[in-house]
Structures are given as C-alpha cells and as structure tokens.
Amino acid sequence: MTSRTAPINLSSDEFRSVGHELIDRIAELLETIADRPVTSGLAPEEVRDRIDSRLPLPDAGMPAPEIVARTTELLTELSLYNGHPRFGGYITSSPAPIGMLADLLAAAINPNVGGWTLSPAATEIEAQTVRWIAELLGYPTNCGGLLVSGGNMANISCLIAARTAKADYNIREHGMYANGRMLVYASSETHTWLQKATDMLGMGTDSIRWIEVDSAQRIDLSALRAQVEADRESGDKPFCVVAGAGTVSTGVIDPLYAVAELCREFDLWMHVDGAYGGFGAVLPELADLYHGLSRADSIAVDPHKWLYAPLEAGCVLVRDVDALRNAFSYHPAYYHFGQEATNYVDFGPQNSRGFRALKVWMSLKQVGRSGYEEMIRDDCRLARLMYDEVSQLEEFDALSCSLSIATFQFVPPDLREKLADSTVHDYLNELNTEIQDRLERSGEAFVSNAVIGGRYCLRMCIVNFRTSEDDIRAIVEIIRRLGHKTDADLRPADLR
Numbered sequence: 001m002t003s004r005t006a007p008i009n010l011s012s013d014e015f016r017s018v019g020h021e022l023i024d025r026i027a028e029l030l031e032t033i034a035d036r037p038v039t040s041g042l043a044p045e046e047v048r049d050r051i052d053s054r055l056p057l058p059d060a061g062m063p064a065p066e067i068v069a070r071t072t073e074l075l076t077e078l079s080l081y082n083g084h085p086r087f088g089g090y091i092t093s094s095p096a097p098i099g100m101l102a103d104l105l106a107a108a109i110n111p112n113v114g115g116w117t118l119s120p121a122a123t124e125i126e127a128q129t130v131r132w133i134a135e136l137l138g139y140p141t142n143c144g145g146l147l148v149s150g151g152n153m154a155n156i157s158c159l160i161a162a163r164t165a166k167a168d169y170n171i172r173e174h175g176m177y178a179n180g181r182m183l184v185y186a187s188s189e190t191h192t193w194l195q196k197a198t199d200m201l202g203m204g205t206d207s208i209r210w211i212e213v214d215s216a217q218r219i220d221l222s223a224l225r226a227q228v229e230a231d232r233e234s235g236d237k238p239f240c241v242v243a244g245a246g247t248v249s250t251g252v253i254d255p256l257y258a259v260a261e262l263c264r265e266f267d268l269w270m271h272v273d274g275a276y277g278g279f280g281a282v283l284p285e286l287a288d289l290y291h292g293l294s295r296a297d298s299i300a301v302d303p304h305k306w307l308y309a310p311l312e313a314g315c316v317l318v319r320d321v322d323a324l325r326n327a328f329s330y331h332p333a334y335y336h337f338g339q340e341a342t343n344y345v346d347f348g349p350q351n352s353r354g355f356r357a358l359k360v361w362m363s364l365k366q367v368g369r370s371g372y373e374e375m376i377r378d379d380c381r382l383a384r385l386m387y388d389e390v391s392q393l394e395e396f397d398a399l400s401c402s403l404s405i406a407t408f409q410f411v412p413p414d415l416r417e418k419l420a421d422s423t424v425h426d427y428l429n430e431l432n433t434e435i436q437d438r439l440e441r442s443g444e445a446f447v448s449n450a451v452i453g454g455r456y457c458l459r460m461c462i463v464n465f466r467t468s469e470d471d472i473r474a475i476v477e478i479i480r481r482l483g484h485k486t487d488a489d490l491r492p493a494d495l496r
C-alpha cells in the first residue's frame with residue numbers, strides 16, 4: 001500500500017463543501033432561533049422514533065454530506081435551545097458564536113492538553129485563559145488552575161486539593177481511615193456536587209455538615225462557628241468551608257469575607273463555589289458582595305454559564321499552585337514530559353484532555369472585560385425587570401431576586417389572602433408545578449423552579465445574551481395567561 005484511502009477520510013474538496021454547508025445551516029438556525037419553539041415538547045418515545053433509534057449498527061457507511069444534512073435537520077427539530085431568547089431555565093447559557101467556531105478549530109488541531117509536548121500552543125493558551133479568569137475575578141493571577149468539564153468537576157477537584165492539603169497524613173497513599181473524620185461545612189443551599197464529591201472521595205455524605213441559612217438564604221455564621229467548635233471538641237477534623245458565590249436556586253452570595261476570617265481562625269480551607277455567580281465579580285457595583293472572594297484557597301467557576309462558552313467548560317482556581325499539583329501529580333515511567341513546562345495531567349483528574357480553553361480564550365479576546373461587564377450587567381438588570389414586573393401584577397408573588405435569578409409564584413388573586421392555609425399552600429405548589437410543565441410543553445418559553453420556604457416557585461435565570469426586555473415582558477404575560485388557564489383546569493372544588 002503506497003498511498004492509503006481510509007474510509008473515514010474526506011478529500012479537502014469534500015470537507016470544504018460539507019463544511020460550508022454546515023456553517024450555512026448553523027447560521028440559518030441562529031437567524032431564526034427566536035421564531036422556533038424553545039423545545040420540541042416531544043416525548044422520549046417520539047424522539048427515539050425520529051432518530052430511528054432501533055436501527056442496528058450500520059455495516060456499510062453512507063456519504064458524509066447526507067449525514068451532516070440529515071443530522072443537522074434532526075437536531076434542529078428535536079432539541080431544546082438554551083440559545084433561545086426566551087430560555088431562562090436552570091443555569092445554561094446561550095452559546096457564544098465564536099465559541100462554536102473555536103470548538104471546531106480545537107477539534108481540527110486536536111491538541112492533547114495533558115502534556116506540553118503534545119500541545120505547546122494550547123497549553124500556553126489554557127494557562128493564559130486561567131490567568132485571565134483569575135483577573136476577571138480579582139483573584140491572584142499566579143494561582144494554579146485548569147479547565148475541566150463543568151462546575152461539578154471544578155468543585156470536586158478543589159475539594160480534592162483541600163483534602164490533600166489539610167489531611168495530617170499522606171491521604172493520597174493511605175486513603176481515608178478513621179483518624180478523626182474530616183468534615184466539610186456548607187450551607188443547606190449548596191449544590192449537589194458536594195454530595196457527589198464526598199461520596200466519590202470515599203468520605204461519605206456524613207462528612208458534610210449542612211449549615212442552616214438566615215432569612216436572606218445566606219450561610220448562618222454563628223451556626224457555622226458553633227458547629228466547627230463542637231466538632232473539634234469531639235475529636236473530628238474540620239478541614240473545609242464551602243461558601244457560595246451565587247447559589248443555584250436563588251443566586252445568593254454568602255458573606256465571603258466573614259467566612260474567610262473564620263477559616264483563618266480555625267485553619268480551614270476556604271472554597272468558593274462560584275460556578276454560576278463567580279463572574280458577577282466583574283461588576284464594580286457588586287464589589288461589596290464579593291468582598292473576600294480573593295481570600296479563598298480555591299474557587300470553582302463555570303465559563304459555560306456566565307462566560308457563555310458552549311458546553312463544556314468549568315474552571316478550577318487554587319491559590320497555591322503546589323496544593324493543586326500535590327493533589328494530582330504522578331510521574332509514571334511511560335511519560336517523557338519535561339518538568340519545567342506545564343503538563344496539565346499534573347493538575348487535575350484527567351489524562352488526555354481536549355482544548356476546552358480555546359472557546360473561552362477566543363471569546364475573552366472578542367469582547368474583553370468590558371464586553372462581559374456589559375452582558376452580565378444586562379442579565380442582572382433583566383432579572384430585576386422580571387422581578388419588578390411580576391411584583392406589580394396581582395397574580396404573582398415575587399419571592400427573590402439576586403444576580404440574574406428572579407423567583408416568583410403564580411397566586412390566583414382570590415387565594416392571595418389565604419397563603420397561610422395549608423390546603424392553599426399545597427394547591428399553589430401543585431399549580432405552579434403544572435404551569436411549569438405546560439409552559440415547557442408549549443415551547444413558548446422555558447423557566448425552571450426553586451423551592452423557597454416550602455413554596456414551589458418559578459425561577460428565571462438569565463445567562464443569555466439574546467434575552468431582551470421585550471422577551472421578559474412577553475414571558476411574564478405568557479405565564480400570567482397560562483396561570484389562569486391552568487388554575488381553571490386544576491382548582492379543586494373546595495378551593496373554589
């Protein structure tokens with residue numbers, strides 16, 4: 001075989017033509033996204049039918065142009081669009097167009113960003129991306145850090161660094177054993193990554209001390225202090241406090257400076273979960289809320305949330321680069337990597353690594369700090385607008401607004417006076433659950449939910465540079481209309 005024609009290869013002409021076609025179709029999708037339903041509303045069975053999911057593995061292949069055309073069509077029709085201007089559910093952002101292109105470019109070069117030798121430019125770009133992210137947050141830029149898949153992995157990686165640093169023995173070699181339980185403290189509003197982390201690390205979820213929150217949903221500092229003192233007293237080993245900078249339900253920021261002080265007093269690792277809200281620190285007008293963030297030993301942030309990177313992109317920041325290296329590096333005989341260069345295998349759980357940093361780096365270059373400041377400020381302003389809009393309507397109870405998250409409950413006006421009645425309370429929970437489901441099926445807009453003080457409410461989270469004031473007003477009107485209709489269908493006789 002002197003020359004080779006592999007079935008998976010494309011000639012450069014084929015690549016060009018199918019690639020141009022794909023870009024055209026994506027451009028068309030972006031042009032028309034606002035006119036499409038946010039989600040198809042189809043049941044799993046229908047989606048499976050549409051993608052012919054019962055077909056066995058093909059033996060022979062088919063031409064690439066056909067696959068690309070057909071797949072683009074399927075995905076266009078069957079997907080949920082978090083890039084839709086009326087999507088405000090969970091915390092997934094509209095993807096930045098330059099990020100889409102960056103992912104294509106990253107895949108074309110395909111650097112393995114585990115070792116410098118395998119990814120000279122990509123490693124240096126990732127290092128700069130980490131420094132720029134630190135800079136955005138006002139965190140020391142000589143910190144350690146790397147890109148991971150998302151907030152969960154970023155938080156888990158930080159917890160591993162914390163545990164390794166604070167164990168009073170070689171925990172990497174000896175593992176967890178009963179030498180006093182190592183305990184981590186977090187507010188009851190903390191995201192479930194913490195359960196997964198303690199479970200995966202073999203510490204067990206019993207090693208989490210859930211601390212109650214105050215009326216503003218922030219960690220109760222005196223309860224935190226009392227718990228740490230009691231645990232020390234009984235021979236356990238408190239090692240870490242997790243503070244939230246933008247909690248997942250309501251976007252609340254814990255009192256970071258006070259947590260930092262407490263961590264210093266008790267020699268605890270201060271970790272900040274800023275997966276959603278970390279980037280709010282770019283807004284000078286919120287400086288007070290983020291005061292103390294720069295004192296954290298580690299921070300997790302999610303570029304695929306408020307930096308609008310296409311999934312996946314989370315980022316780990318650890319103040320002391322050695323603490324990160326000490327938690328993850330091994331030097332097997334089969335690697336010949338120069339130790340003076342950065343080899344990202346040494347800083348995280350992954351071995352082979354893709355070039356996630358590129359999409360973040362390119363969008364930071366495209367819009368700079370000022371661009372992000374503007375977009376994040378607009379997102380917050382729109383959440384406030386939504387909160388104000390629903391506050392003025394007799395059908396809504398506005399419950400919270402922090403950063404770019406607004407929560408509210410649809411309350412039929414005649415039930416407003418009876419909120420304390422438990423039958424009414426339960427009915428409103430059921431009603432709002434049903435409103436959420438119907439809204440989702442309608443494809444007109446998409447919100448998710450939060451439970452605040454036992455009340456099931458609707459929750460709009462705007463990490464979406466496509467959402468406008470008109471969208472906010474339209475969504476409120478859609479929910480108001482749907483609320484009345486759903487109430488008419490659902491209200492039990494004894495509440496009429």
Ligand SMILES: *Cc1c(COP(=O)(O)O)cnc(C)c1O
Nearest residue numbers: 150151152191247248275276302
């Ligand atoms: C989203 C989120 C996470 C999890 O991040 P993923 O990117 O979904 O893995 C963790 N903590 C908070 C506060 C979040 O908002």
